[in-house]
Amino acid sequence: xxxxxxxxxxxxxxxxxxxxxxxxxxxxxxxxxxxxxxxxxxxxxxxxxxxxxxxxxxxxxxxxxxxxxxxxxxxxxxxxxxxxxxxxxxxxxxxxxxxxxxxxxxxxxxxxxxxxxxxxxxxxxxxxxxxxxxxxxxxxxxxxxxxxxxxxxxxxxxxxxxxxxxxxxxxxxxxxxxxxxxxxxxxxxxxxxxxxxxxxxxxxxxxxxxxxxxxxxxxxxxxxxxxxxxxxxxxxxxxxxxxxxxxxxxxxxxxxxxxxxxxxxxxxxxxxxxxxxxxxxxxxxxxxxxxxxxxxxxxxxxxxxxxxxxxxxxxxxxxxxxxxxxxxxxxxx
Numbered sequence: 589x590x591x592x593x594x595x596x597x598x599x600x601x602x603x604x605x606x607x608x609x610x611x612x613x614x615x616x617x618x619x620x621x622x623x624x625x626x627x628x629x630x631x632x633x634x635x636x637x638x639x640x641x642x643x644x645x646x647x648x649x650x651x652x653x654x655x656x657x658x659x660x661x662x663x664x665x666x667x668x669x670x671x672x673x674x675x676x677x678x679x680x681x682x683x684x685x686x687x688x689x690x691x692x693x694x695x696x697x698x699x700x701x702x703x704x705x706x707x708x709x710x711x712x713x714x715x716x717x718x719x720x721x722x723x724x725x726x727x728x729x730x731x732x733x734x735x736x737x738x739x740x741x742x743x744x745x746x747x748x749x750x751x752x753x754x755x756x757x758x759x760x761x762x763x764x765x766x767x768x769x770x771x772x773x774x775x776x777x778x779x780x781x782x783x784x785x786x787x788x789x790x791x792x793x794x795x796x797x798x799x800x801x802x803x804x805x806x807x808x809x810x811x812x813x814x815x816x817x818x819x820x821x822x823x824x825x826x827x828x829x830x831x832x833x834x835x836x837x838x839x840x841x842x843x844x845x846x847x848x849x850x851x852x853x854x855x856x857x858x859x860x861x862x863x864x865x866x867x868x869x870x871x872x873x874x875x876x877x878x879x880x881x882x883x884x885x886x887x888x889x890x891x892x893x894x895x896x897x898x899x900x901x902x903x904x905x906x907x908x909x910x911x912x913x914x915x916x917x918x919x920x921x
Contacts, residue, residue: 603656606632610653611662611683620667620680623650654681749794749811752787754818759784764801764823768815772884777815782807783825786833790840791867791881797836799826808836810882844868844881850900851876851890859896875900887912 609631613621627633627646636646657664662683669678751767758765765784768777782798785806789795794811801823845868852874853860863869868879880886887908890897899909 606630607653607656607660611657614664614681614683615685617682620665620682622678622680623647623676626650626681657683749814751796751811751814751818752794754820755784755787755796755811758818758820758825759787759828761820762825762827764821764825765818766821767818769809770813770815772813772882780807780809781821782809783823785826785828786836787811788833788836788840790837791844793881793885795836795840797828797832808839840881844879847880847883847886849878849880849883849886849890849902849905851878852898852900853893854896857893857896859890859893862893863897884908891916 610626610633613626613630621629627637627643627650628639633646633650637643654664665682665684667680667682669675669680755765764781766779766781769780770777781801782796783801784796784798786797787794788797796809796811796814798807798809799805800807851863853863853876855874863876863878864871866878870877878886883902883905887905890899890905891909891912899906
């Protein structure tokens with residue numbers, strides 16, 4: 589990341605994102621952070637902080653943010669340094685986990701806590717932005733202990749694929765990107781050079797609408813199939829036309845309407861509950877008709893239910909599920 593100077597234009601972070609990162613930092617420290625440490629390391633402040641310069645406007649922003657946190661009911665504590673009461677430069681700030689407990693009527697079993705821990709790890713590894721990673725690294729360098737439970741404190745707030753952040757940056761800067769993409773059925777990923785046009789979410793998954801510069805045409809990419817790093821290239825990207833995002837969503841919705849799987853699930857099983865309550869599903873007795881934009885991903889899901897579900901069609905989906913079961917048998921006997 590390039591050094592920030594007084595002449596460097598800084599990207600403005602949305603207020604809710606800045607407050608989230610501030611809470612993340614303050615709840616992760618037991619001893620508290622000074623104002624200087626917060627302004628120089630926390631996402632939302634660090635981009636505008638200039639070491640040794642006048643950061644008065646940034647300090648005023650921090651004062652307003654403190655008031656906002658308290659208005660939200662977040663117990664922000666101010667700790668005076670011994671013998672320096674009232675010295676704002678030496679004061680430390682933190683959010684005590686003891687004073688910010690779970691509601692009394694919320695409890696989790698051991699299995700649920702294990703699942704939450706796993707979800708927090710997935711959220712951390714797959715969706716924490718590069719800026720947040722840098723900020724957390726700096727905080728660790730200051731001696732602040734960042735625990736896994738803190739990193740995953742709110743996994744639903746930013747459940748993004750790792751490619752999402754660099755693609756967002758490339759779109760905002762009008763830059764072409766290159767990435768490796770693994771299509772269903774292929775053994776190795778292909779390198780794609782594209783002009784990213786829009787990011788859209790459908791069926792809970794993020795998709796990239798882009799112009800493939802090598803194949804000379806528009807393509808839609810599922811972000812979770814992007815392998816490795818998204819790399820910006822020097823070429824200026826094509827500009828998205830008005831309505832491109834809406835058109836991409838409409839095309840995905842049309843694909844979803846036409847991709848219908850027919851399955852039979854065991855009554856009362858997990859598969860039965862999940863598939864019956866899936867958006868767009870309808871039943872004819874024990875037979876369920878399930879829609880999906882991507883039958884390859886649906887095959888993964890159905891195979892995971894084991895003998896709780898019997899896949900009746902289409903034939904390509906039946907073959908895909910059987911192939912997955914055969915791989916499991918071959919690997920584990």
